Amino acid sequence: MQSPLEHVTLFHIGPVPIAEPVVVTWLIMAGLGAFAFLATRKLSILPSKTQTVLELFVTVLDDQIRDTMRRDPAPFRPLIGTLLLFVLIANWSSLIPGIEPPTAHIETDAALAVWVFVATIVFGISGRGLKGYLETFVEPSWVMMPLNLIEQITRTFSLIIRLFGNVMSGVFVVGIVLSLAGLFVPIPLMALELLTGAVQAYIFAILATVFIGAAAGESEEIPLTAKESD
């Protein structure tokens, strides 16, 4: 059994070592990109089944962002949607024999959390202005500034560790059971991993939404959903 804490370099591109999580991520990116390209080639007003599923996904995602942030979901949709899809597929990639999910490696989780951290700052400044964003660090008073600054770091770390710990532990448990019990015994645990992977993807995406929304602040004009506008 191979530990997810170990780094296996598959090959090098020049001086750059290419580890297994990077290659799996490339595969996931290729699959998602190809699916997105093919699925959205022939969108029409009268949707096909695939288009209906895609529209349902985007609509639900928008509703979730709107309900959480109380803002127009369009600027946040690519980041939140990508985090959700990538983490979900990366978590479920463990079902393929021989594939280790990239999210079981802390570098992948850290890379995703870095973008959440950057988005928090960018959307915070664009939503409140630089002065307004900086003022959020001294709320409710100056005394709280150190804690607010630490919170920015710690909640990013909490994102990394939560996802990494859950996925990595699942991989560990399945690997240990597989090495001890046999071929079909880990199947219930793998099914549990499916649920855990979905839940962790949702938690990662919704926490990113909450952090970015808190930084950006609420919009005065909340766009109505189609349901509300009726």
Place this chain on the structure above:
Amino acid sequence: MTIDWWTLGLQTVNAAILIWLLARFLFRPVSKIIEKRQALAHADLDAAEAAKAAAEAERAAAEAERAEISASRAALLDAAQADAGRETERLMQQAQAGIAEERRRAEAALARAEAERRRALDAQAGQLAADIAERLLRRLPDAALTAGFIDGLVAAVAELPAPVRDRLGSDGPVPVRAARMLLPEERATLEARLAETLGRTLPLEISEDPDLIAGLELDATNAIVRNHFRADLARITAELTRHD
């Protein structure tokens, strides 16, 4: 456990690329088609609203027209009812006038018929009375048929105007009809009394006429003096008829 910084860097770049990829090929096209459908739906809804408003306006116009037609119909009905009422009243008055006229005519005809009937009855009664009187008088003795009538006849001649009295008998003997032939003494009495009244002798031509029932009738050319029951009955009958 160590962190592979190369992997961290590559995964960071990979995440950025994936965000761009999905934004470019998944989220943007899908959100655009959703917005396009919403725009079309809104356009359809606006068109439906406009059509609904137009339909409402047409319905209101139709309602107004219907109300106008109803009002016109009601006015026409009222006018027709008023005309019918006036025509009915006129016809009723005409009918009542006709009925009154017919009634008046009927009453007049009835009155005439009643008067005619009464006249006929009176005539019959008079005739009956005359017949009864005649039958009764015919039972009298022959002497009674002329006795007592001579004085009456002479008194009537005395009441004639003088010129008429003077001309009596100027054309010859004066015809005298009696209910029965006068006896010679009765004829002599009559001639004597007339001579006494007229102051001269009056020649008489006496004849019998049972139709007189009883009495005498002097039938001169210029005067007729009746003193008999037939004339009395005729006068009585005439009087009865006239008074009725």
